Amino acid sequence: MTWTTRQRSEQADLSAIVAGEGQNVVLLHGVGLRAEAWNAQIDSLATGYCVTAIDLPGHGNSARLENARSVSDYVDVIRRILPAKSLVVGHSFGAMIALELAWRHPDNIAGVAALNAIHKRGKEAAQAVNTRAQSLNSKTNGDPEPTLRRWFGDEETPARTACRKWLTDVDPAGYKSTYSVFAHSDGPTEAELKSICCPALFMTGGDEPNSTPAMSNSMAALAPLGRARIVPGAAHMMPMTHADAVIDALSDLARKVFS
Numbered sequence: 224m225t226w227t228t229r230q231r232s233e234q235a236d237l238s239a240i241v242a243g244e245g246q247n248v249v250l251l252h253g254v255g256l257r258a259e260a261w262n263a264q265i266d267s268l269a270t271g272y273c274v275t276a277i278d279l280p281g282h283g284n285s286a287r288l289e290n291a292r293s294v295s296d297y298v299d300v301i302r303r304i305l306p307a308k309s310l311v312v313g314h315s316f317g318a319m320i321a322l323e324l325a326w327r328h329p330d331n332i333a334g335v336a337a338l339n340a341i342h343k344r345g346k347e348a349a350q351a352v353n354t355r356a357q358s359l360n361s362k363t364n365g366d367p368e369p370t371l372r373r374w375f376g377d378e379e380t381p382a383r384t385a386c387r388k389w390l391t392d393v394d395p396a397g398y399k400s401t402y403s404v405f406a407h408s409d410g411p412t413e414a415e416l417k418s419i420c421c422p423a424l425f426m427t428g429g430d431e432p433n434s435t436p437a438m439s440n441s442m443a444a445l446a447p448l449g450r451a452r453i454v455p456g457a458a459h460m461m462p463m464t465h466a467d468a469v470i471d472a473l474s475d476l477a478r479k480v481f482s
Contacts, residue, residue, distance in 0.1 A: 224263050224466060226385035231258070231284055234304040238284035240276040243269030246333075246481045247306035248473075250276040251317030253339070254402050255370070255390045257283035260314070263466035264473060272310075272477060277301060279317065281397015291400050294408050298323045305331055310480050312336040312473060314462050315434065316405045323411070325419045334480035336424040336473060339434040339459055342410040342442050348433055349409075356406035361396040374460045382463040410438070416445035423449040424476050428457030428465070 231238045240258045248268050250261040258276035268274045280300055281287030288296055297320050305311075305324070310333050313321030318340035325335040344352070358365070367390035375383040390398075423446040425439035436453045443451035452472050457465040 224381065224463070226259050226262055226381065226463075229259060229262075229265075231278070233284075235300075236286040237280070237300065237304055238278040239304070240265060240274075242266075242274050243272055245272045246477070247309040248272045248274045248477060249305060249309045249311045250274065251301070251311065251313040251320050252276070252279060252282070253315030253317055254279075254405050255282070255393050255398055256314075256386065257389050257393075259283075259385070260389075260463060264312075264462065264470055267470045268473065268477070272481075273306070275306065277304075279320075279401065281394050281401055287394055287397035287400060291404055293404060294319045294323050295327075297401075297404070298327060302328060302331075307331060308333045310334040310336070310473075310477055312338065313340070314338040315340070315459070316401065319405070319408055319410060322415070322419070322423075325421060325423065326411070326415045329420055332421050334422040334424075334476055335419065336426065336476055337439075337442065338426050338469065339428070339431060339461060340410060340425060340438065340442065341408075341434050342416075342438040344409055344433075352406040356399075356403045359395075359399040359402060361399050364391055364393065364395050364398065367391055374458065375464070380464075382460060386460070386463075411442070413445055416442055416449070417447065419446045419449070421448065422476065422480055424452060424472060425449060426452040426454065426461070426469070426472055428459065428461045429453050429455045430458045431461075432458070434459065
């Protein structure tokens with residue numbers, strides 16, 4: 224798989240890759256990445272759906288949010304350009320946004336998929352992300368290697384190389400702001416999950432140490448139409464490293480949602 228830059232369309236203050244025709248599928252990436260992180264899913268899903276892969280605020284070509292304090296600030300911006308009756312798919316921080324869209328704006332969400340989502344972090348994990356957030360500044364991006372090592376290990380791969388470039392090129396202020404919101408959020412509450420009335424997929428990797436299989440299973444049990452799917456051998460960057468498994472799961476969900 225290649226991770227080359229794609230042409231974008233501009234919608235309000237957001238930039239997005241739009242491909243295909245049909246029912247709407249919206250893809251939301253994680254902190255430090257950009258819409259091209261979904262390249263494999265865009266290519267596959269665009270054969271049957273209209274796919275919109277959004278650059279989150281402060282990432283890719285999208286303007287950053289000033290004074291963002293919560294996931295809700297990102298939800299409010301994305302909601303303005305969200306196509307009607309969309310299947311919304313989020314990865315990591317994008318999953319937080321997707322799930323909040325599902326419970327806050329149910330009339331616009333046909334289905335939701337939360338990939339590598341967090342729910343009730345443990346004390347050690349919460350301390351680790353908050354320490355990383357405090358180490359960031361708004362002027363320069365730090366060494367991406369510790370993050371890449373957590374995501375991919377030490378072996379150099381095309382996906383690892385692409386992520387290095389994205390983490391290096393991302394707007395430092397946008398990255399700090401978004402990561403700080405991510406670090407101080409604990410995922411959806413039990414009440415919020417119970418209020419999601421659309422089909423909901425909670426998917427993560429079997430080797431994911433932070434967005435754990437236990438979290439996905441717990442969230443799926445709380446959502447009325449929730450189900451969990453765990454990908455053996457996958458970790459945090461599952462949409463890139465295990466693209467086929469993600470495509471299969473999203474294609475299956477889309478068929479159910481739009482049938």
